[in-house]
Amino acid sequence: MDTNGSLNGNVPAGPLAEKWDNHRFNMKLVNPANRRRYKVIVVGSGLAGGGAAATLGELGYNVDCFCYQDSPRRAHSIAAQGGINAAKNYQNDGDSTYRLFYDTIKGGDFRSRESNVYRLAQVSANIIDQCVAMGVPFAREYGGQLANRSFGGAQVSRTFYARGQTGQQLLLGVYAALSRQIAAGTVKMHSRTEMLEIVLVDGQAKGVITRNLVTGEIEKHAADVVIMATGGYGPVFYLSTNAMGNNVTASIRAYMKGAYFANPCYTQIHPTCIPVSGDHQSKLTLMSESLRNDGRIWVPTKEGDPRGPAEIPEDERDYYLERMYPSFGNLAPRDIASRAAKRACDEGRGVGDTGLGVYLDFTDAIKRLSLPVVQQRYGNLFDMYEKITGENAYEVPMRIYPAIHYTMGGLWVDYNLMSNIPGLFVLGESNFSDHGANRLGASALMQGLADGYFVAPYTVGNYLASQTPGDYSADSSEFTQAADDVKDRIHRVLSIDGKRTVTSFHRELGMICWDYCGMARTDQSLKKALDLIPALKEEFWENVSVPGSGDELNPELEKALRVADFLEFAELMCYDALVREESCGGHFREEYQTEEGEALRDDEHFSHVSAWEAPRNGGRPILHKENLEFEEVEFSVRSYK
Amino acid sequence: MDLTLRVWRQKDGQSTGSLETYQVSGIIPDMSFLEMLDVTNERLIEEGKEPIAFDHDCREGICGACSLVINGKAHGGFSGTTTCQLHMRKFNDGDTITVEPWRASAFPVLKDLVVDRTSFDRIIQAGGFISANTGGAPDGNAVPIPKPDADAAMDAAACIGCGACAASCPNGSAMLFVAAKVSHLAHLPQGVPERGQRVLSMVARMDEEGFGNCTNHAECEAMCPKDISISHIAKMNREFIRATVRGE
Secondary structure, eight states: OOEESOOOOOOOSSOGGGHHHHHHHHSOOOOHHHHTTSEEEEEOOSHHHHHHHHHHHHHTOEEEEEOSSSSGGGSGGGGOOSOEEOOOOTTOSSOOHHHHHHHHHHHTTTOSOHHHHHHHHHHHHHHHHHHHHTTOOOOBOTTSOBOOBOOTTOSSOOEEOSTTOHHHHHHHHHHHHHHHHHHHTSEEEEOSEEEEEEEEETTEEEEEEEEETTTOOEEEEEOSEEEEOOOOOGGGGSSSSSOTTOOSHHHHHHHHTTOOEEOTTOEEEEEEEOOOOOTTOOOOOBOOGGGGGTOEEEEESSTTOOSOGGGSOGGGEEOHHHHHOTTTGGGOOHHHHHHHHHHHHHTTOOOSTTSOOEEEEOHHHHHHHOHHHHHHHHHHHHHHHHHHHOOOTTTSOEEEEEEEEEEOOEEOOOTTSBOSSTTEEEOGGGBOSSSTTSOOTTOHHHHHHIIIIIIHHHHHHHHHTTSOTTOOOTTSHHHHHHHHHHHHHHHHHHTOOOSEEHHHHHHHHHHHHHHHHSSSBOHHHHHHHHHHHHHHHHHHHHHEEOOSOSSSOOHHHHHHHHHHHHHHHHHHHHHHHHHOOSOBTTBOBTTSBOTTSOBOOOHHHHOEEEEEEOOSSSSOOEEEEEEOOOSSSOOOOOOOO | OOEEEEEEEOSSTTSOOEEEEEEEOOOOTTSBHHHHHHHHHHHHHHTTOOOOOOOOSSSSSSSOOOOOEETTEEGGGOTTOOGGGOBGGGSOTTOEEEEEOOOOTTSOEEETTEEOOHHHHHHHHTTOSOOOOSSOOOOTTSSOOOHHHHHHHHHHHTOOOOOHHHHHOTTOBOHHHHHHHHHHHHTSGGGGGGHHHHHHHHHHHHHHTTOBOOOSOOHHHHHOTTOOOTHHHHHHHHHHHHHHHTTO
16 A cells, blocks of 8 residues: 555635635636636536536536436436435524534544535525525425424434425426526537546546447547536445446546545445345335434344334333434434444344344324324325335334445545546535535535535636636547547447346445445455455456447446446445544444444544545555644544433 | 236337237245346346346436336326336236336337437426526525415426326326426416416427327326326416416
C-alpha cells in the first residue's frame, strides 16, 4: 500500500458559516450570451443529475443528458419513501442550520467533510421552497402549512414528505423541470442509453462513450465538461433495495481512468426491509423508516420461542431499541438499529421461518391513535407489505430485517464537487462527500437536490469560465480508442459462450459481499472475500453465458457488462474495509467495538477519507488520504442512549 | 407450481411477433411475477435459447417501468398492483398464463414485451410542468395550500406513467395519464398561471402522438395500479373547456 500526501479538498478559507457565500462571490461567471457555446454532458437523470441538467439548461448551457431507463422519470430517486430534511424550523422545536449540520456530522460518525455538510444544511431550506414553487404536493396541515415528521438520528421534526412517496414527487418535479428544458431545446435527452466509458483528453474529462440500448450502437459524445450523477453501488450485494438496473459502471470506469474512489467500504444497511423469502429473490423492499415513528421493534426474550407474536406476553418481549437507546428509542440511526437487529437474530431470538427477522409492531400505535389515523399515515406501506408477504400488518406485526440500501462511499470530489480529474464532476449518491460513514434518513433526497439545483450550477460554471468553449472533438484519437475499447469489451463478453448465467455470478458475488463484507466485518472475513472475488472474476471471464448479439436490445448483455464491473469494484470495497482498522458508522469491524458492542472509532489513525487510485500495473490500489479537520465540532463518542 | 406460459415474442420493431408456449415448473407462490419470468429466462439461457425481454427496474411498484398485459389485463388486473408487485400466490398450479406487451398504437413494440413509451415524455414536455426556474422561490409556507387541495393534487400526482391506462382503453386513449398531470397542477395555486395553455398543449400533443379519445369505458381507472380516478378526466375536460372558451 503506497500512501501519498494529504489530498486537498479545496475548501475555501474563512468561517464555516460564510464559506459558501464567499465562495459563490469569488467564483468566475460565464456571460449569459456565452453559455450556449458550452456543451455539458450529464450522466444520470435522478434528483442530482436531472436537477443539474434542468438547472444548467435554464441558465442557457447546451446540455446532453443520459439515462439507461426508458424515461428520465424512472431514475431510482423515485423509490425514496419517507422524506427530505430541511432546516426550516417550522415546528419551532429548536432546529437550525447548525443543528442539521451537527446532526449530519454526528450521524456520519465524524467521517465527512465539515464544509460540505454545512453547505448542505444551508441550502436545505431553499430546496423546499423550490420544490413547492414547482408544484411538489408536500403533505400539508389543515391550516395550509407544510407538515413535518420525525426521522432517525434527530430530535427535531424537520422531515418534509409527500405521503410515502416523497422521492417520487421530488423526482417528478425534477422530471417536469427537465421536460421543460427539453421542450425549450436547451437539454437533449438520451434515454435507454448507457455510459460505458469516460474519455479524457490531456488529462481532462471531455466526453463519454455510450451504448444505445435499443440498437446497440456505440456512440461518442464530446463536451466541455462531464457531470456524473449515477447513483450508488448497492447492487454489488446482489440483493438490495436498489433498482435492478442500478450499477457501478460509470464510477468504476472513471476510477480506471484515474478518478479516485473514496471510502467504498461505507455501505448503509437499512434496518426496516421485508426479510428474504427464498433463493429466487431478486430484490429487497424497504419499509420506510417513518414507520419507526409509531411502530415498536421487538423480539422474544427467549431464544427460539416457537409462539406466534400474539401469544407472547408483554414481559417476555424485548423492545431492544427502547431498552438500549432510551432517548432515541425506535428512532435510533440506521446503522445502530441494523446491528441491534442482527445481534438479536444472532442470539437466536429472530422471528419468522428463517429466524432472520424482528417484529415491527403497531398494536400500541393503533390503540393510542386509532386505526384510521395509522391507516392515513402509513396505509400505502401496509398495503405494500401485504402484497409482498400476504400478511395483514394491522393484525399481525410486520417482520423486518436489515438490507443494503445506500452507499456513502463514491468518487472523491473536492468542495466544488469536482473529482481529481479536471472537468469531471460527480453529484448525489455517486460522490462520497456529505454523509461520512452513515447517512441519516431523509438526507439522500436533500443531498441529491442540493448538488443538482444549488451547488453544481455554480461550481460547473466556475470551471467552464476557465475553459475555451468547444475545445473538443468526438473524432479525436482518444474517442476512437475509447469506443474501440468498449466494442472489444462487448465482443469479449459475448464470445465466451460459457455455461453459467450472468445472474448466477451476480448472486454469488452478492453472497460473498454480504457474508464477508456486510453488517459486520473482520480481518479474516475480508481476506476471505479478497480470495474469493478474484477467483469468481476469473471464472466469469471464462464461463459466463451471454446470449444474443451486441447490435440489438439485449438485457443479458447489459447485465453482463454491469456484473463485470461489480466484480472489479467488489475487490476495492473489501480492500478498503480491510485497511480501515476501526469501526465507524456503517463500517463495523468486529475487532473494534466497545464492551457494549458499539462501533469504536480510532480518530488518531483514521480520521481521513481513503481515496483510492487504480493500480497502474496490477497489484493493489494506491491510497491517498484526505485528512478530516473539524474546526466547528469536537469529536465525541456517538451516543444515542 | 407448474405453469404454461404463452408469451409474445417479437424480434424487433420491424418484425411480426407471435405467442410462444413455455412450460415452467417449480414456481414458488412467494415469487413475484417478474421473478417467475427471471426463473424462466435463466432456464431458457441454460437451454441455449434467447430469454424474454421485458421492462422492469425498481421492482417495488413506483418507477413505472414494468408493464405486461397478463391474461388480457394490464398488470394482471389486481387492484392497486403493478406487475412487479404481483405475486404468484394469486395464480393456481396448472394455470395457463398469457403475457403480452402493452397494446396501443402510440406504444410501438421494441422487442418481445418491451414497448416505446416516449410518447408520454413528449406529452409532459408539451406543458406538464410549472415554469419556475431554480432559485429565488418564495418561502414554502408563503402561500398556504388547503389540505384538501394538497391531497387532491397528490392523488393525481401519484401516477407512475406506466401506460396501463392507454393499454387498457379500447380506444388506446391516454386521457387518464394526461388528466392526472393536468389535475395535479391545476389543484395547486402555483399551477394556476399556466393552467389554460398547459391543458391545450398537452391535449394537442396527446392527439398528435396517436392516442385515441375517451368514450367513458373507465377501463383505465379499473386497471390503474395507482387507483387514479377518472374524475380527473372530468377535471381535465373542465379545464379544457375553460381554456377554449377564454380563447387561451
